[in-house]
Amino acid sequence: MYQTDPSLPAKETLPTMYDLPSEDPQEPGVPDEFHLFQPRLLQETFCPPNYPVEQVFTASDLNLYYDVRHPLWYKRPDWFAVVGISRLYEEHDLRLSYVIWQEEVAPLVVVELLSPGTETEDLGQTTREINQPPTKWSVYEQILRVPYYVVFDRYTNQLQAFQLIDRHYQKLLFDGSPIWIAELELGLGLWYGRYQGVERLWLRWCDGDANWIPTPVEAERSRAEAERLRAEAERSRAEAERLRAERLAERLRSLGVDPNQL
Incomplete structure (x- = not known):
């Protein structure tokens, strides 16, 4: 469908962000409040000191298109971050989706927030049905090769983090201290505090001294x-x-x- 003779790069022949937006009025379900607040806190505290702000892109609930052979297949991470790429699409436009063959840079970290019914897929415990898209785990590990994959269950307050080592995810030890991500010079851990009027455990970024990165509201305060x-x-x-x-x-x-x- 998208082949030419002679063949051209996928970036020139496959659909772009403008062809593959995130809005889908027929897609069932809307995020609950936690799925709105938690990604916002991650975004507000994600400030890697080794990257300028204009080279950092974060998104939540945004379609992530990953396979040039199946350009309509996508995953929708609860939150992900890409570094070393313009915050704006082609340096001038807000993104409608994240299309890997156009961007050519995969996320460095993906966070999934467990919901009833999503645990088995999020943790790689499901198998792919014939002629169906691969699971989230397979996409993040085998196709995109996302270096860090984090899963948080707000019902049990359990944090699980995985690092891509030798092409496979290996579970990282979480002893209560933030998980250090050297590529970002940031740690990710569980913080107990009040955010958006709710006091509970939240996922949050911290600096090298284990100080929690302040939100804009906290910084102003x-x-x-x-x-x-x-x-x-x-x-x-x-x-x-x-x-x-x-x-x-x-x-x-x-x-x-x-x-x-x-």
């Missing part, structure tokens, strides 16, 4: 608090200076010296 403390310190310094001047003036008067004449 910290800046406001720092400014408040700075202003308070300045007021205290000015008050201390005033009291010192008053004590000095009183001392001079006790010695018969008019401080206003100095």
